[in-house]
Amino acid sequence: MTTASKPRTAAKAAAKIPMRDFSQSLPMSLLRTRESVMRHFRPSLRAHDLTEQQWRILRALAASGEIEVTELARVAFLLGPSLSRILRDLEGRRLIERRLLKADLRRSVVSITSKGLKLIEAVAPTSEAIYAEMTKRFGARKLSDLQALLHELEAALLAMPAADGAEDDLFDR
Amino acid sequence: MTTASKPRTAAKAAAKIPMRDFSQSLPMSLLRTRESVMRHFRPSLRAHDLTEQQWRILRALAASGEIEVTELARVAFLLGPSLSRILRDLEGRRLIERRLLKADLRRSVVSITSKGLKLIEAVAPTSEAIYAEMTKRFGARKLSDLQALLHELEAALLAMPAADGAEDDLFDR
């Protein structure tokens, strides 16, 4: 009966300001959908002792060869601090390597090791199979429609100036 | 030239297994798009000392009145441990209240305080304005198409059995 009985509270009257129904806000939809996707991938990654982020990094490295840390952060969509910690860990596990750039000792380039590549080769088939099954169930056409809309929205929002939290705030007029 | 020169490595040859171009995998697309959305909301929340998750909880409480912790976790899409910590904090700030259920002392119900409601009323107009601007830029029709696809995908994946990480595992016999 975990999902059977619903709260009798019902209410939905507390807020004077209506606002869109909370659960169908765009950020929530994106979050829930992403989780419903990742839920299928995590077991396989976990079976190989990889987190989602570690996997993103290995994938990015396998795709781009040697790459600078900053650029890696960009393509793997991770913030610097997270990346630093994860690289330290992956380097300790000999899945990646780092070397300093002679031309600029502040920078270093990262690359995947053969051990890292073997790990990818071990995980990739399962990932691909899962992705294929998802595509089959959802429909290739709808999947690409979705991808297109996601990209369009991303582009539209990049063009939208970011509010700075100060708002019009009375004083800066 | 931070973004000018691309890595000469070019490679993309390291991996023997092709795999979809990493950056357009579905999880990455969803993550990037969600971030591009949240980027616009965070400054406003931050200006009121709220994190995204705290805001989700307050919104959920405002919409549903009194609600049990487990149900709140479900609607705010948070795991129990995260919720426990955040409720402790919000209670300390007098934005929410808790009371035990006499009928079952394991359970407690959470509700938003008038201070919490005032905070929502202070933040909501800005949020609504941002959401409206997004809708205007992206298009209301495309937005609802996107929402529909997200929900469909979510439904399709819920119906898909979760791999357990064991796979068929050829080798562990």
Added chain:
DNA sequence: GCAAAGTGATTAACATGTTAAGTGATTGTG
């Protein structure tokens, strides 16, 4: 040259995500 400003990367500090373990309360079964 050299002090100041800028840049790439890491560390620090705190909040959340995630899984496992713990705590107290309740329930079902013999």
Added chain:
DNA sequence: CACAATCACTTAACATGTTAATCACTTTGC
């Protein structure tokens, strides 16, 4: 009615998200 199983919630422990500070190195301006 004892008592093991279950349940609701919390804690614990570790990884990541996030912002700020720091460190080492480079570039700039004088």
